[in-house]
Structures are given as C-alpha cells and as structure tokens.
Amino acid sequence: MVTVVLNGIMIAATTHAIMLHEEGYKARAYIPREEVIGTLKRTTRTTHCPFKGDATYYDVIVSGETIADAAWSYDAPFDEMAAIEGHVAFDDRFDISVG
Template structure:
C-alpha cells in the first residue's frame, strides 16, 4: 500500500464536497436502491458531479459486495457492490471509499452509483 501514489487536490485538480440540498433517489426500474436528503455532491476537476449517499439510506439487501477494487490517488481504495436485480448489467455498479484520504474524508460511510447503470433523480424541494 505504501507504494501507491497519493495526490492532494489543488488548483490543477480541485475536489469539492458539499451537501446536496435536494432529495436524491436512486432507482433500477421501479426498485428504489437509495433515497436520501443527506447526499454529498463531490465535484472533481472537470468531471460531472457525483452524488455520494449515506450508507444508512441505501438498500443493501439489493446489493452484493464484490472482490473488485480500484484506486484513486486523490481518494484512496474503492470497494464495489453489484446490483443483483440488474444481472450482468449491475456488476460493480456501486462503489464506496471505506477509508478515504483525509482531503475527502466526508465521503466515508457513503456510496455512489454509476449513472449509466441506474436512474439518479435529484428532486428539488
């Protein structure tokens, strides 16, 4: 683990995390996978914002942990879940940083969904 490159967000690669003031609902068809008013919106560099939802607001009975992992030098090691009802299309569709780096510590205990695998509704109050 010590040989992994770590990078800090900065002017060349900014990362901001802010509470999303709106309700965020994640669905697979009619199946609600997550529903929260406590999502965090992570904006990394020029990438689209990613909604991180508290684990407490996610239906983990619909998910299955996988062995897949990835590494981000800004955030750390990501673990993955598959959406069982989606079959092969749902493989590794959900990720989480269980021990994120300090710069993004707010996303600990949150998960994110690939928007091309599910419907992510942001409902303004």
C-alpha cells in the same frame, strides 16, 4: 433529496447525500450506505483514486437481478475526503435525481 432508481425500482433516497464535483467528471452523489434500500454485495473489484483513495465495489441486487460492480465506496478515504466514508455512489446504469 437524491433518489437512485433502476427500472422503476427505488434503490436509495436520502436528504443526506454528499455531492462530489471533480474536474473532468460529472457530479456524483455519495449516499449514506444505511440509506440504500437495495441490496449491496461486496465484490473483489477495487480501484485507486489519487484524490480519494482505494474504492471497493458492490453488486446491486434488485428484484433478483444482479447489476455487477454497479456501486462503489471508499472505506478509508484520504483525510481530505473523509466526509464520503460510509457513503456509496452508483454508476450510470441508474437514474439518479437530485432535487
């Protein structure tokens, strides 16, 4: 089970997360977008990863508070990373537990 919590509020909980381990980075849990409990609002921010493709970012809205560009996903990842399509990852402002 992977859970994502902010200030004691559950944002996501799933048994379907994909754990991505990239050299030089901490492991990230990619959670199916439909299993996110919190509200995601797409922003204009994008970045490019040479291994995964182009990322789109989301504000996360929790109890009326907006956490800017706090989550991201790959809508059309490279073939080698196709499994993370439709999944979202959260940044370090969230408490993410894997267990």
